[in-house]
Amino acid sequence: MTRKYIDCREFPSEMDCSVALSADSEGELLEAAVQHAVAVHKHADSPELRTQLKSLFHDGTPPIDAPRSA
Template identity: 45%
Template sequence: MSRKTMDCREAPNEAHCTLTITGEEDEVMRAAVDHAVSVHGEKDGPELREMIHASLKDEGAPLRGSGAEQRPAMQ
């Protein structure tokens, strides 16, 4: 299984968060959901999980820009 990465810099957020999470997909999903809820004030649910899952990329892939045109801003 390939390692995945989620990078908060790709989603506009009021916290100016720069966290990057890398690991196996299930590990990254758990950590990213916990982070989104505890730091960004998001509500855990299918929409949040789909948004996070869509933002995952293979480890080492280049950043996709700001992400503003793809996802709503996290708080």
């Protein structure tokens, strides 16, 4: 099983979020990413949000010094 991650540093935001999430399963990562997107970034939980988040998943673990988006 390949670990998966999503990293807010890859996406510009008003709050310059530096959170990276990882999990052993896509389902677990999706739930954590949705909770983060709703609670921190004030997105509404929707099928579209879940599809968008899943498209941003990477295999492996987040790099320690990921470059921030400009």
